[in-house]
Amino acid sequence: MSAGNHYGEEETQSHMTKKCPYCNTYLPLRATKCNVCKKRVGRVDKLGFAAKPFDWSGYLVAIFFILALCVFIWWGFFRE
Numbered sequence: 001m002s003a004g005n006h007y008g009e010e011e012t013q014s015h016m017t018k019k020c021p022y023c024n025t026y027l028p029l030r031a032t033k034c035n036v037c038k039k040r041v042g043r044v045d046k047l048g049f050a051a052k053p054f055d056w057s058g059y060l061v062a063i064f065f066i067l068a069l070c071v072f073i074w075w076g077f078f079r080e
């Protein structure tokens, strides 16, 4: 039994290409890396630009500090 076509599974956008947000090069939709400036790129957005992927190491540190601050505030003010 063959898998057949999967409509709407992945790319529902009308774009056939995405643009590198760093150097405006047109890239294939499935590209994960710009072949001109070598930067990582994400999925295409509504405007046809590739998303800039998160810098997880920096974000994780920031999220950790925000969570720690929330816990600290909760612990200090809202705990019965």
Ligand SMILES: [Zn+2]
Pocket (backbone or CB within 6 Å): 020, 021, 022, 023, 024, 025, 034, 035, 036, 037, 038, 039
């Ligand atoms: Zn690029």
